[in-house]
Amino acid sequence: MRLIRVCAAALAAALVPLPALAGFPERPLTIIVPAGAGGGGDTTMRFLARELEAVLKQPITIVNQGQGGGVVGLTSLKNAKPDGYTVGLLFPYAGYKASGAADFTLADFTPIANFNGDSSALLVGQNSPFKDLKTALDAIKADPAAYKVHCSGGCGSVWDIPVAGMMLDYGIDVGKVNWIPGQGAANGLTELAAGGVDFQTASLPEAAALTGAGRVRALGVLSPEPVAGFESVPTTKQAIGVAIDGGTWRALGGPAKMSPEAARVWEAAMKQAVESAAFREAMAKAKFGVKWLDTAEVTALMKKHEADTDRVMKALGRAGSN
Template sequence: MKRIAALFCLALAASMPAQAAEFPARPLTIIVPAGAGGGGDTTTRMLGRELERIFRKPVTIINQGQGGGVVGLNTLMRARPDGYTVGLLFPYAGYKYVGQADFKAADFTPLGNFNGDSAALLVNSRSRFQSLKEALDAIKADPAAFSVHCSGACGSVWDVPVAAMMLDYGIDVEKVRWVPGQGAAGGLTELSAGGVDFQTASLPEAAALASAGHVRPLAVLSPEPVPGFEAVPLAGQALGKPVDGGTWRALAGPAGMPDDIARAWEQAIAQAVRSETFLQAMSRGNFGVRYLDRQALQALMTQHEDETERVMRALGYAAR
């Protein structure tokens, strides 16, 4: 096994152009457009530890969750495209339709996707709702009476698939009060305190408060049980058809990164997500590992923009 790993590393080094082979020459920075403690922060830190080992340089994580992540994404977009500052990228297209920002795939250099998780709808442990169907029926009857925390900026990571599920159920989602925030951790704290009726987040992000008995998942938007959370009901049980919705997490740089430097990042990410320590850490946190190379990530970003426009227009948001 060690011999195979050594040969793999040699192959990576041999395929790098001279400029990339010298990269990096100094410490690296990863911008996380989310608050500390949420899924984006946690998974990026796990990846960052592996990247430190692979690049043999310190990797500093900087959290910028202000504006639901807009501040961090702007910092990333405007960074010098030399490869020394990259950032966490996640479903971003919804910002445009709520008037916060207009990020496009062309604003970034895709480097590699490393995580994918399904969205879940959660309630306070004291909530009267014991099933997703009960909750959806109540929201459908009086949508303006309920609030849903989006975790980050509304129209983004978790709430778009949840809103799509509600639309399929016949709910007038424009009347629901969607509450933006600076990350899942803050939203879950607000949910546990009774400040909102529902929370959209991933199951791993809610695991600690759920284990402590403060919040409770009603359902997960996955076509099959989520490993580590097999007891959580599937949303498809309430809708009568499979439901699949969630997030992806990737690293990207600002637009204009040199191809050889981007390739060095791509190869490092590929090596990191296959490492035993990363896989074990992600498994302990019940986070899904999903690797996509630069080309596949570029295609995902384009698809994400198209699908988000379709959903947001159906929700009544005007394109800006």
């Protein structure tokens, strides 16, 4: 009978919802977004936070810190108290270390789960002379120092690393290209439309408002298949004859050594939020891709990201620079 009571108690405990079992959260939460308002990171995180509030039964404050191309926000996340009450948006970050802008590594964070993935695209302003990707790449290859490419965030991170990898394989001396850092895709696209830079690296959803208004144009997207909602944008296979799969991932994470109990609660809450009809409808309407990866999977992704970035950054001549 004692064994039966013990087993019954264990079963009852297992059926208690994770947030209630852990006693977390008991007060409002904060999510740091290392990007300015209006870009893809900010938009998708606000979609997610809205559903997380419903699951966790606590208000969530979004704090935008896009200064330094996202370095400020990631630094705040890295230095946050590891009690689970402050988490943040993680995205391709390895280029910061290679360029000397910061020294972020997987060891600085507690990966929780991934919720979004989108392909990188190369865009131009409405008055650009380039009408297709091949012509643009040929021009950059002939005189790389003549062109400015806006990175959206810090150069060597989200969108520019896949594009730089494409250029590298095309035979372009990417170390001579002028890569311009910024505070997010929204600001960079505005500068692109105004003629301040020649090219912009970003996702198609982030650029949708300006492409729809005719102020910017997408020359090509680094996706093996046409992107849903943007089927008119050529893939690299269609544009230059080479299929390339490159883009970003967006995950939620905390500082290193975050409370394991809190991390489990966040992961469970994220799964519910990502699977919710409201989140998927919002993402689809804004044309952002939904990509779920659990803690183990996003940890593996971050390790691979660091290795892939190292290759491109060495070609850019930035690895280990100050």
